[in-house]
Amino acid sequence: MELIDGNHIAAALVAELKAEVATFPGRKPCLALVRVGEDPASVSYVRKKEKTAAEIGVTSRIILPPITITQAELFALIDSLNADDDVDGILVQSPLPKHIEEVATFRRVAPEKDVDGFNTLNLGKVAQEDPTGFVACTPAGIMELLARSGVDLKGQHVVVLGRSLIVGKPIALLALQKKAGANATVTVCHSGTVNLPALTRQADVLIAAIGRAEFVTADMVKPGAVVIDVGINRVPDDTKKTGYRLTGDVHFPTVSPLCAKITPVPGGVGPMTVAMLMKNTVKAFRQRATR
Ligand code: NDP
Secondary structure (H helix, E strand, O other): OEEOOHHHHHHHHHHHHHHHHHOOOOOOOEEEEEOOOOOHHHHHHHHHHHHHHHHHOOEEEEEOOOOOOOHHHHHHHHHHHHHOOOOOEEEEOOOOOOOOOHHHHHHHOOHHHOOOOOOHHHHHHHHHOOOOOOOOHHHHHHHHHHHHOOOOOOOOEEEEEOOOOOOHHHHHHHHHOOOOOOOOEEEEEOOOOOOHHHHHOOOOEEEEOOOOOOOEOHHHOOOOOEEEEOOOEEEEOOOOOOOEEEEOOEOHHHHHHHOOEEOOOOOOHHHHHHHHHHHHHHHHHHHHHOO
16 A cells, blocks of 8 residues: 655645746735634634745735625625736635625636636636636645556546535546546545445545545445545544544545555645645736736
């Protein structure tokens, strides 16, 4: 079994982006990070994004509206960032408070600055295989992890667990694309799937993104498969200072000995998500500069 080291691969990508940004004369790419309220996970995610941006030489602009912000005020804030020529990328950190409509908010971000890839146009460009679009960071990070680990999806049976707009659907579309590194046969499973283990056992590459701790067990995996664990779950654990441990959607101790390759949690897909956000921001900068 080979461990796919997301920390190592993300660090290589960050180093490449840093070298590229250093060649840009004058203004550097600028990423606006909008965090509504004080959700602890969001605070830590935005801090990590800010830190990685600084490492690469990307300017970050942190905007912290109060949790009481109205939908109209949030739209007005996004509109002002859309119109600001010095801003190349905009990210609105989820989760948003209950009174804010998440999909409508993501749609408000101008497509050419939508470095999170959640805008309707960018999701459509994934389906149309248009390389000018922005692919959502987690699925883009999974494709990059696979490519840099020497996994070619061509002709492989990829089984995706989960059909969310931010992971399941876009990763299924990416694996399906008729291009180098992809060109897979794809099955997408969800909570309505009947006899799920019979499908997962057919997977040459199994991508688990359901948010259920250690759901995928050894009897659900074909020996020799590649397993990508997207899940990030907090399981109560009194032996930890935090009172919890992080685990994926895959039961790592029993599944990993069976696999050809597997991503750990933490240290697999997670670090790639931030690195791909930076890659998208640099791409937005380049595309806007050559308009
Ligand atoms: P969502 O909750 O939006 O979607 C979960 C999907 O899993 C749904 O399609 C749901 O089916 C399906 N599902 C849930 N339970 C089952 C089940 N028992 N059997 C089959 N399918 C099931 O989650 P996300 O896609 O946003 O996230 C998934 C996981 O990935 C989470 O743990 C999240 O924290 C993590 N994540 C990690 C990231 C990273 O950077 N590593 C980034 C984003 C997410 P249905 O549609 O029928 O409800």
